[in-house]
Amino acid sequence: MRVGLLGLGRIGAFHAATLAAHPLVDELIVADPVRTSPHGRPGDPFDADAVVIATPTSTHAELLIEACRRGVPAFCEKPAAVGVKETLEVLAADRDGRVRIGFQRRFDAGYVSAAAALRAGELGELHRVHVITADPAPPPAAYIPLSGGIYRDCHIHDFDILRWVTGREVDWVYAAGANRGAAFFREAGDVDNSAALLGLDDGTLVTLQGSRYNGAGYDVRMELAGTRGTQVVGLGPRAPMRSTEGLQPPGEPWPDFVTRFRQAYVDEIDGFLRGDPRLCSVEEALAALHVAEAAELSRREGRPVQVAEVRA
Numbered sequence: 001m002r003v004g005l006l007g008l009g010r011i012g013a014f015h016a017a018t019l020a021a022h023p024l025v026d027e028l029i030v031a032d033p034v035r036t037s038p039h040g041r042p043g044d045p046f047d048a049d050a051v052v053i054a055t056p057t058s059t060h061a062e063l064l065i066e067a068c069r070r071g072v073p074a075f076c077e078k079p080a081a082v083g084v085k086e087t088l089e090v091l092a093a094d095r096d097g098r099v100r101i102g103f104q105r106r107f108d109a110g111y112v113s114a115a116a117a118l119r120a121g122e123l124g125e126l127h128r129v130h131v132i133t134a135d136p137a138p139p140p141a142a143y144i145p146l147s148g149g150i151y152r153d154c155h156i157h158d159f160d161i162l163r164w165v166t167g168r169e170v171d172w173v174y175a176a177g178a179n180r181g182a183a184f185f186r187e188a189g190d191v192d193n194s195a196a197l198l199g200l201d202d203g204t205l206v207t208l209q210g211s212r213y214n215g216a217g218y219d220v221r222m223e224l225a226g227t228r229g230t231q232v233v234g235l236g237p238r239a240p241m242r243s244t245e246g247l248q249p250p251g252e253p254w255p256d257f258v259t260r261f262r263q264a265y266v267d268e269i270d271g272f273l274r275g276d277p278r279l280c281s282v283e284e285a286l287a288a289l290h291v292a293e294a295a296e297l298s299r300r301e302g303r304p305v306q307v308a309e310v311r312a
Contacts, residue, residue, distance in 0.1 A: 001273070002027040004045025004072070005052045006063060008035035011077060011265075012054035014258060016040060018269050019052065025273070046070050050273065053077065058146065061086040068093040075272040077102040078156060080285045082148065084310075087289055091282045101285040105161040105220075106278045107271060108264040110233035114224055115165040117231055124228030126166060129206040131158040132221045134214035136240075136255065138192060141184040149190045151175065151295040155210055159295075160280060160288040161222065168200040169287070174304040175295040181213050196295055216240035217253025218260050 003025050005016055012032070019025050020039035028040030029048055036042070045051050046067060053063050053076040061081035067074035068090075080101050081087040090099065105111050117123060133154055139147070147153035163169065177191030185192045194210040217240025222233040238260075240253035254260040271279055280288075290310050298305040 001025060001049040002029065002047075003050050003052060003273075004029045004031070004043075004048035005037075005040060005054065006031050006045050007054035007056075008032040008037050009054065010258065013037065014265060015052055015054055015269060018266050022270065022273060046072050048072060050074070052269070052272070056146070057082055057148070061090050064090045064099055065093045068095070068099065071096075073098040073100075075100045075102060075269070075279075078160075078280075078285065079148075079152070079289060080282050084286070084289060084293060087282065087286050091286060094282050097281065099282050100272055100279040101282060102268060103157060103160040103164075103280045103285070103288070104261050104264040104268045105157055106164055106264075106280065107267040107276075108233075108261060110236075111161055111165060111222065114222065114231050114233050117229075118165065118224060118226070119167075122229055123224055123226030123231060126202075126204050126224060126226045128223075128225040129162065129166065129200075129204060130208075130221075130223040130225075131162060131206065132209045132219060133158055134209070134211040134219040135257075136214050136217050136253075138182060138185070138212040141182065144184055144190055145188040147190070148292075149296050150177065150192070150194050150210060150212070151196075151299065152289070152292040154212075155194065155196075155208060155295065156288050156292045158208060158210075158222075159291040160284070162198075162206060163284070163287060163291075164278075164280075165222065165224070166200060166204070168202055168204065170206075170291045170294075170307050171199045171201045172304050172306050173198050173291060173294045173298050175208075175298040176302075177299045185212070191299070194299075196298070198291075214240065216242075218256050219254075220257075220260060 016039040029043040030040035175196035192212040196208040198206040237251040294305040
């Protein structure tokens, strides 16, 4: 097939190499106002059998709607749009249901295994979940005002994978945040450390933590505790932590998200080309965004927020 790719930044360049090497891709058409790629030729990326969008968030809705208008199946890095209103516009345009949003944790072996174990009853009845996403260093200052804040930008991955692994919806959120680092977070109305308590629709309690300053390395984990057992995703040989009892992961800590999820990104693109059902639809992306919106509202107003309040 012929595939179009919009955006050749960090993740876009990674996707370009992945697509160029894929056995189903005969031709790669790339488009970026500044960068070029040795893996494809310039041209109209919508003149293709499928399109991959890896451009800045502010452009996602417009490009996805254009893909829908031209009848081209589209894969777009998260989020589908900058906000709920724009995401609803994409959902309305996607009448054939051929838009997919990139939440690569659905293709990570650890999360896939945890979901399978939970569904098979190996953990018994799920009672508690803990999720964490912590970056080793903050993004550039110019990015923060455009990011939507730590809950929409960073923890939306946690919200999506929480729904996907457990098969449950988030009912309510009580979120908080703190500014312990650079002033540009506070100046943008954002925080650099986060914590939240969430309730699923079956009563399961979920705790969440996050940071833009996790100096030990890139830390992404999920702990699922049930009546018969507990499983942890992300507690591998490169986990950025040390036990006081002497148990220390033998490998170098994960330096960033691309390195940690390299294979998941490759498998996700393969899944898009082959129609893997694990891929996130616009409707599912909207559900994760609703949780992020509830968390941000809770943080700002200092109160628990029902996700239904945001959906309304």
